[in-house]
Amino acid sequence: AQSVTQPDIHITVSEGASLELRCNYSYGATPYLFWYVQSPGQGLQLLLKYFSGDTLVQGIKGFEAEFKRSQSSFNLRKPSVHWSDAAEYFCAVGRVDSSYKLIFGSGTRLLVRP
Amino acid sequence: DTAVSQTPKYLVTQMGNDKSIKCEQNLGHDTMYWYKQDSKKFLKIMFSYNNKELIINETVPNRFSPKSPDKAHLNLHINSLELGDSAVYFCASSQALEAFFGQGTRLTVV
Numbered sequence: 001a002q003s004v005t006q007p008d009i010h011i012t013v014s015e016g017a018s019l020e021l022r023c024n025y026s027y028g029a030t031p032y033l034f035w036y037v038q039s040p041g042q043g044l045q046l047l048l049k050y051f052s053g054d055t056l057v058q059g060i061k062g063f064e065a066e067f068k069r070s071q072s073s074f075n076l077r078k079p080s081v082h083w084s085d086a087a088e089y090f091c092a093v094g095r096v097d098s099s100y101k102l103i104f105g106s107g108t109r110l111l112v113r114p
Numbered sequence: 115d116t117a118v119s120q121t122p123k124y125l126v127t128q129m130g131n132d133k134s135i136k137c138e139q140n141l142g143h144d145t146m147y148w149y150k151q152d153s154k155k156f157l158k159i160m161f162s163y164n165n166k167e168l169i170i171n172e173t174v175p176n177r178f179s180p181k182s183p184d185k186a187h188l189n190l191h192i193n194s195l196e197l198g199d200s201a202v203y204f205c206a207s208s209q210a211l212e213a214f215f216g217q218g219t220r221l222t223v224v
Contacts, residue, residue: 032162034212036146043204043217044157044206046214051210066224090157100164102208102213104149
């Protein structure tokens with residue numbers, strides 16, 4: 001069965017510092033991978049996605065993620081964090097078959113120090 | 115124009131009541147979902163519909179019944195509400211798994 005693990009429940013970084021949020025997945029084939037962000041009281045917004053091709057994908061708000069098949073990872077990075085990036089971040093994995101199932105990790109809360 | 119809209123945004127009700135949450139998407143997507151987000155922010159898929167057909171029905175109590183009158187709408191009806199049903203419920207629609215979420219409905223059962 002497919003699953004997603006985000007090992008960090010929360011991470012605190014200083015504004016202007018770099019960020020890396022970890023995501024590991026378990027899946028029998030090449031998955032479709034996503035990162036979403038949820039601001040307080042809001043729905044989820046797609047940051048970026050990986051379907052195939054270049055393993056380094058660029059997203060909105062200056063985020064990028066790298067797919068590493070050998071490590072079953074899809075970590076999210078940002079070179080310089082802004083205070084407005086404070087939110088909950090979710091990694092998700094899915095497959096396009098008859099199930100159309102999109103499974104989410106447990107989330108990582110990002111706190112930004114001024 | 116809101117892509118995925120849910121109503122109501124907040125719902126406070128007593129145990130034992132029946133309530134519905136409505137969801138509409140104007141993106142032309144074939145697939146719609148209901149997710150439940152608990153107090154620890156964990157997102158659990160409940161149902162998935164593709165072209166009005168039920169595709170995923172996770173281990174959800176049968177007090178929860180989704181209904182999709184057409185491709186653009188997916189409603190959620192909940193019978194005999196219990197305290198444990200308190201959560202935020204998100205509707206989403208997708209094309210090739212790229213999902214767009216509504217703002218959520220915060221359900222509080224008292």
